[in-house]
Amino acid sequence: MAEKFIENTRVVDLQPLGAANFLLTLEAPLISRAATAGQFIQVAVPRCSVLWRRPFSINDVSTENGLVEILFQILGRGTRALAEVKRGDTLNVIGPLGNGFRVESTVRRALIVAGGLGIAPFPFLLKRLGEASIPSVVLYGVGRREQLCCVDRLRERAEVYLCTLDGSAGEQGTVVDLLEKHLRENPPIPDLHLFTCGPTPMMRKVQTIAEKHQLSGQASLETVMACGFGACVGCAVPMRHPQPGVQEYYLACKDGPVFNLEEIIIHD
Amino acid sequence: MIDLSVSIGALKLQNPVLTASGTFGYAEEFEGLIDFRLLGGIVTKTVTLDPRPGNSPPRIVELPNGMLNSIGLPNLGVERFITEKMPYLRRLGTRIIVNVAGRTGEEFVECVRRLETADGIDAYELNYSCPNVKEGGLSFSSDAHVAGRVTAAVRAVTKRPLITKLTPNVTSISDIGLACQDAGADAVSAVNTLVGMAVDIRTRRAKLATVTGGYSGPAIKPIALAKVYELARRLSIPVIGIGGICSAEDIVEFLLAGATAVQMGTVNFYEPTATVRAVEDLEKFCRAQNIFAVRTLIGAMEL
Ligand SMILES: Cc1cc2nc3c(=O)[nH]c(=O)nc-3n(C[C@H](O)[C@H](O)[C@H](O)COP(=O)(O)OP(=O)(O)OC[C@H]3O[C@@H](n4cnc5c(N)ncnc54)[C@H](O)[C@@H]3O)c2cc1C
Ligand SMILES: Cc1cc2nc3c(=O)[nH]c(=O)nc-3n(C[C@H](O)[C@H](O)[C@H](O)COP(=O)(O)O)c2cc1C
Ligand code: FES
Numbered sequence: 001m002a003e004k005f006i007e008n009t010r011v012v013d014l015q016p017l018g019a020a021n022f023l024l025t026l027e028a029p030l031i032s033r034a035a036t037a038g039q040f041i042q043v044a045v046p047r048c049s050v051l052w053r054r055p056f057s058i059n060d061v062s063t064e065n066g067l068v069e070i071l072f073q074i075l076g077r078g079t080r081a082l083a084e085v086k087r088g089d090t091l092n093v094i095g096p097l098g099n100g101f102r103v104e105s106t107v108r109r110a111l112i113v114a115g116g117l118g119i120a121p122f123p124f125l126l127k128r129l130g131e132a133s134i135p136s137v138v139l140y141g142v143g144r145r146e147q148l149c150c151v152d153r154l155r156e157r158a159e160v161y162l163c164t165l166d167g168s169a170g171e172q173g174t175v176v177d178l179l180e181k182h183l184r185e186n187p188p189i190p191d192l193h194l195f196t197c198g199p200t201p202m203m204r205k206v207q208t209i210a211e212k213h214q215l216s217g218q219a220s221l222e223t224v225m226a227c228g229f230g231a232c233v234g235c236a237v238p239m240r241h242p243q244p245g246v247q248e249y250y251l252a253c254k255d256g257p258v259f260n261l262e263e264i265i266i267h268d
Numbered sequence: 269m270i271d272l273s274v275s276i277g278a279l280k281l282q283n284p285v286l287t288a289s290g291t292f293g294y295a296e297e298f299e300g301l302i303d304f305r306l307l308g309g310i311v312t313k314t315v316t317l318d319p320r321p322g323n324s325p326p327r328i329v330e331l332p333n334g335m336l337n338s339i340g341l342p343n344l345g346v347e348r349f350i351t352e353k354m355p356y357l358r359r360l361g362t363r364i365i366v367n368v369a370g371r372t373g374e375e376f377v378e379c380v381r382r383l384e385t386a387d388g389i390d391a392y393e394l395n396y397s398c399p400n401v402k403e404g405g406l407s408f409s410s411d412a413h414v415a416g417r418v419t420a421a422v423r424a425v426t427k428r429p430l431i432t433k434l435t436p437n438v439t440s441i442s443d444i445g446l447a448c449q450d451a452g453a454d455a456v457s458a459v460n461t462l463v464g465m466a467v468d469i470r471t472r473r474a475k476l477a478t479v480t481g482g483y484s485g486p487a488i489k490p491i492a493l494a495k496v497y498e499l500a501r502r503l504s505i506p507v508i509g510i511g512g513i514c515s516a517e518d519i520v521e522f523l524l525a526g527a528t529a530v531q532m533g534t535v536n537f538y539e540p541t542a543t544v545r546a547v548e549d550l551e552k553f554c555r556a557q558n559i560f561a562v563r564t565l566i567g568a569m570e571l
Contacts, residue, residue, distance in 0.1 A: 003300055004300055004301065005300070006301055006540065006541065044538065044539075049332060049333075050330065051330055051331070051332070051333065051334065051335060051485060051486075051534075051538060052330050052335075052537065052538050053538050094301070094540070223325065224326065224328055224329075224330070226328050226330070226335060226337075226534075226537040226538070227297075227536070227537035227538070227540075229297050229298075229301075229540075230293055230297040231291060231292060231293045231297045231298070231536060231537060231540075232290075232291065232328060232337070232339070232537050233290075233293075233313075233322065233327070233339050233342055234327045234328030234337060234339060235325075235327075235328075236322065236323075236324070236325040236327055237325070238324075238325075242321070244321075245318075245319065245320075245321060246319040246321060246345075247319070247321060248321035248322075249321060249322060249325075249342070254297075267325070
């Protein structure tokens with residue numbers, strides 16, 4: 001099992017990004033050094049009465065400075081409290097957790113499809129893809145312009161196409177529409193690999209499209225998680241090819257959160 | 269030097285803090301997070317005769333001060349448990365208690381019989397009480413005759429210490445406990461989860477795929493404490509207290525109410541170091557209170 005740590009991390013920065021999104025920078029030297037793109041951390045949210053830690057994808061790391069960044073949106077009590085931390089506060093964090101994206105040597109081109117906060121793990125992945133000299137295209141869709149996050153950082157590392165539901169930035173429509181259009185205009189080459197993260201209905205459509213075009217790909221899934229490291233067995237993800245009666249589920253936290261698209265059933 | 273040791277029949281524990289079944293995996297999940305040698309022992313996730321996949325998701329729900337689960341005892345089956353999990357467990361330098369369940373009394377017996385061939389098992393805990401297994405799982409725990417019969421049948425195939433784990437979802441937990449005691453159990457552990465449920469008012473669906481599930485965590489501590497108190501008053505064998513325990517203070521409460529040892533469960537998910545911290549704090553508490561041996565706290569509540 002990959003090494004994980006419990007660190008008392010220091011809040012270095014909390015930056016509001018448009019709508020209800022925040023970029024949180026933590027000083028977490030052990031985690032930053034061990035992390036790979038697509039892994040996540042479990043954050044104990046202070047001063048709020050939620051029981052479990054809250055999982056967040058690692059948005060980016062700076063190993064030299066021992067920093068870990070997460071991008072999050074306010075959804076409920078935990079994230080509301082997290083948006084109130086101050087510089088210098090201490091947050092207890094477990095990580096890095098799960099299996100990140102695999103960048104096989106056969107991948108020669110990356111197509112990233114992100115919906116909403118599903119953009120979270122991709123700046124880190126793009127850094128890795130860049131180091132491996134793999135050219136990448138990012139298709140990124142949100143509801144409206146204010147919800148776009150880290151677009152500049154994406155543009156430094158990839159060719160980026162945006163879309164919004166209301167047409168306030170990029171094309172009007174969903175990122176699934178954008179993907180279909182992109183594949184029509186750029187017939188997929190062999191060795192093109194998809195990476196996707198976003199709302200479940202979106203990822204299910206991406207899975208279907210990938211199959212239609214016989215594209216290989218990986219998806220980063222979210223499920224509820226009590227622990228995040230394989231202890232509660234609560235984060236079951238149905239296998240596409242189960243061994244009936246024996247093994248029918250993966251664990252999102254331990255076998256994932258990144259799965260090969262062809263291995264999983266994506267439920268709502 | 270404060271003596272933290274306690275005895276569960278022939279089983280000596282260096283301290284009273286155990287991990288609860290199903291909340292500590294097979295320990296490997298906690299590697300690097302805690303030093304296992306500091307624990308009183310580890311109770312493994314339930315093992316059954318045959319492999320089981322577990323229930324459909326959603327399997328867990330967070331509540332303000334507890335959680336619901338309907339995991340459904342997924343496990344590799346006893347054979348693979350012995351070959352794949354025991355080699356790791358037996359070298360951790362702490363007591364290993366293997367938790368066992370079956371659909372029938374024969375399955376309990378057969379599972380323990382297979383485990384008898386494995387080294388490094390310090391005791392068994394029979395899970396009579398998982399509310400998440402459909403096939404009459406509850407009859408072992410809600411019918412004193414059945415509980416007694418299964419306990420006696422397992423007793424006949426092992427000399428290792430035998431603990432029976434009881435459900436709180438019965439009219440009289442101590443009637444069941446007495447039946448286990450009479451059938452030769454060395455100790456009882458209590459409680460397993462309470463039956464509970466939660467409904468999503470927008471989708472109008474139950475929040476668990478199985479509709480009802482097991483409630484655990486800090487919220488159940490007062491209930492668990494009362495059950496442990498009842499058991500300790502009526503039984504002569506040791507009682508292991510379980511339910512919402514998060515800290516050394518909680519442990520002392522259970523000891524005073526009559527528990528000889530405790531298990532910590534749900535807290536491991538969000539505070540994986542809680543067990544070892546509790547051991548440390550328990551020692552500090554004893555020192556501050558001039559208590560030379562933790563066992564002097566057992567049942568020492570003033571009435
Ligand atoms: C592996 C993993 C990585 C994640 N990465 C990120 C990330 O990078 N950035 C980010 O903002 N969020 C991420 N999430 C989701 C994040 O963990 C949740 O948004 C957070 O736990 C919500 O906590 P809360 O207390 O604010 O909301 P709660 O009070 O727990 O929930 C509020 C409402 O949101 C719903 N909800 C809770 N969790 C989710 C979820 N995962 N998806 C959809 N609805 C949910 C609940 O059902 C409820 O209706 C990730 C989740 C996982 C499992
Ligand atoms: C997710 C989860 C899984 C559990 N799995 C098992 C199990 O496999 N076998 C068992 O005997 N008890 C199981 N339990 C019950 C616990 O061991 C314990 O009795 C109960 O949770 C109460 O303790 P707590 O409040 O400290 O969690 C499980 C509990 C939870 C929360
Ligand atoms: S979240 Fe606990 S096992 Fe995955």
